[in-house]
Amino acid sequence: MKQPEPAGSDQALPRTPDITPLLATIRQLHPLSPEAETFLKEHVTAAMVRKRKMLLKEGTVCEHVYFVVKGAVRGFVREGHRDITTWITIEDQFVSSIFGLHQRSPAIENIQALENCELLAMTLDNLEILYQQFPESNILARKLFQIYYADAERRAFIARLTKAENKYRHLLLHHQHLSNRIPLKYIASYLGMTLETLSRVRKKFSSKS
């Protein structure tokens, strides 16, 4: 069976990518058996994705789980003509659509590279084989979901706050590393405020410190 091509894999790439950063992240959470690590080495592909390129479009099924080796990626949803950033992910984190992971349903979100990215990709078919052949990978996945779910709840919390100052305070608390790297228009969108409001709040916070 031909595997679906990961988005942006249009460039010449080494056949066996270096998955050291992926293994390092995994080992911190829950070590896999040497056999499972070998399975990863044989089934993970590298993808170079250029800035602004789409990894996923809403309404389609995300067929991959990605790991960000280098770069930044955002998720966004649309409301009419507006585009609302819902999350921003950088190095050493996983990216996919939960709707694909759960029942291969079409995504309600879009995924886009914010910088030139080096990603590692695995198809969901291979992920399913990993789960079946290496039971300990389910422990790893459970722990990963606990972390990512907690992050999702924090994002939802920010989205539900009404005061710009409270939203920005939470950003500084949980995502300070993004605020000097990601263009402010995406941060403003993520916080559900205009660029003008974000600038005003940033000025207020920096004059306090």
Place this chain on the structure above:
Amino acid sequence: MKQPEPAGSDQALPRTPDITPLLATIRQLHPLSPEAETFLKEHVTAAMVRKRKMLLKEGTVCEHVYFVVKGAVRGFVREGHRDITTWITIEDQFVSSIFGLHQRSPAIENIQALENCELLAMTLDNLEILYQQFPESNILARKLFQIYYADAERRAFIARLTKAENKYRHLLLHHQHLSNRIPLKYIASYLGMTLETLSRVRKKFSSKS
């Protein structure tokens, strides 16, 4: 070691609660071994929780995972004096704080009974033993997290929409069963709109159908 008491367990209750609805929900997702089911029977307790009683207060660690046999429960966060409903859960669903499940961190949310509830409860200590002694429970947990994470993303999506009509349309699509059961003030809060706006939108939608 004395186990923490589940919230609201102040009434006389059968020592071995009927966990049939819990087992039915689990079996639909991923069957456990008879030994694991016996572990559940021996370590799950029943809790009757009266309407309006708190199951969890923000800033404290949620020590239990609950299963709703009967009733309705909500999660809410506070912003100043405002109380913002973030989710509403009814029969045959699990309730806990993801912040407790992940690293026993204090919750950022509160959990409250919206009706008189019959719950089943298990301590996180026993859940950890279940994970360790019965590896297949990690597969079940992974599948549960996939479902609940997808729900969390849908809730975050609703929270980020700006137009009341779009929010209400999503509620009808994914949570129609709540709209005739749960007091409108909680639905309005969940949708991030005033009660007046919700009434106006409901009237508009009912005149269309």
